[in-house]
Amino acid sequence: MGVGVREGHSRSYPVAKGSLRPREAGPRLSVGFLLTRQFTLCAFANFVDVLRLAADEGDRSRPILCRWSVLSDTMDVVMSSCGVAVQPHEKLGDPTRFDYIAVVGGLTDALENVSHAYKTYLHRAAAAGVPLIGVCSGAFVLHRAGLLDGYKCCVSWFHSADFLEQFQGLDHVSDQIFVVDRDRLTCSGGASSAHLAAYLVEKHVGRSQANKSLHIMIIDGVLQADKPQPGIPIGLRTDDPLVQRALLIMQQHIDTPLSVSEIAQRMGHSKRRLERHFRAALDTSPQAAFMGLRLALARHLLVSSNKTIAMISVECGFCDSSHLSRMFRRLYGCTPQDVRSMGLGEAPEGDGPAHVPKGL
Incomplete structure (x- = not known):
């Protein structure tokens, strides 16, 4: 202009x-x-x-x-x-x-x-x-x-x-x-x-x-344009619109996880169809993708906040700290306590913020 x-x-x-x-x-x-x-x-x-x-x-x-x-x-x-x-x-x-x-x-x-x-x-x-x-x-x-x-x-x-x-x-x-x-x-x-x-x-x-x-306004200082939107970055790239919509529904229900059947019902599709699309687009199941998102949020909160592990467990939809620890170890090879002991700002190795295994 x-x-x-x-x-x-x-x-x-x-x-x-x-x-x-x-x-x-x-x-x-x-x-x-x-x-x-x-x-x-x-x-x-x-x-x-x-x-x-x-x-x-x-x-x-x-x-x-x-x-x-x-x-x-x-x-x-x-x-x-x-x-x-x-x-x-x-x-x-x-x-x-x-x-x-x-x-x-x-x-x-x-x-x-x-x-x-x-x-x-x-x-x-x-x-x-x-x-x-x-x-x-x-x-x-x-x-x-x-x-x-x-x-x-x-x-x-x-x-x-x-x-x-x-x-x-x-x-x-x-x-x-x-x-x-x-x-x-x-x-x-x-x-x-x-x-x-x-x-x-x-x-x-x-x-x-x-x-x-x-x-x-009680807002931290000016953020640059490329600051990520709050929440957990999906990190799962796909052009499949059905999978994209399912991932967004998962993001919206991190603390109260829905079953795959409930997600499919909300979308007007069958559970089997949703599973086929996830397998074709991401080579994983909807269950594993959802668990990966929840664990990625837990990892993010561990390295970026002072919230207790019990609080993080609740926010990420786990029954208790031991449930979070079991699933966390399966994906990352260490426990939330291990991550917290590293000090804020450090994270366990992984494949991006929403690394999702083939199955959990």
Whole structure:
């Protein structure tokens, strides 16, 4: 995209070409938000609060260094997925009044109803060189509008299978918290939206303001885009959509493991079919894959937290510490106690975070 540079500050940075507001006349960073029906309130609030806290001294909330506004074509209140409604601030206008336009998504089945006015506005912004942001499933909206062609985008691991089904061929990333690809920025939602906002604050306002925002929000310092999404990395690469969906269901039930029959039933398939797909795609059984995921999470918690082995056992769906120890030794050749005694930051040998044996 074409960019210009606003002068008047020791820190210069690119802004959208054609922007009408000189840097001296207002905030250093401005973001216009489009909220979809049933948007995720947490993702939106985290993003806005980083801007709010960076914009002023303390937490006085005056939009001095940063400005934000919720835009709408109708000015009707927008209901979030949790039932909290948000009143837009102003009608759609000239998108170049903002440094960025952000679309905040939420429940994926509500994204079909994004208005034609919103899509037109996004195209106007893109044509004017205003960078676009997709927050949570906002990436779905950008893609449906034809605005992610040729771009990498970030989606939550939870939505990865849905995304692949609906948008074949899209260059998506589901193993990091956000992606910046030229003038398209996307994040996986939740806490990652705070880190994307902090990235923008650091770029346009300053690192100290970015860190200040996160510290007040009781969030550790600014994370880089390639930080893995929280949770256990699957580490099992396959193009089989049935196996991908099953692995995601397993991730969602680490602490209360489902049987293979229950997983198959939730997917609308037979247990035998699921087992055939796992064997063909990963050369292992669903049971072994699930156990490998649970043990990989246990290993991760052992080397990255101070949680007791008993607590880790519960979080990973094991009956007790002895059950975890038995299965852990089978896979890794050592016990959780051995790993803990090595000290945090060290791990037993293995084949990646989700190494799965042929059978357990």
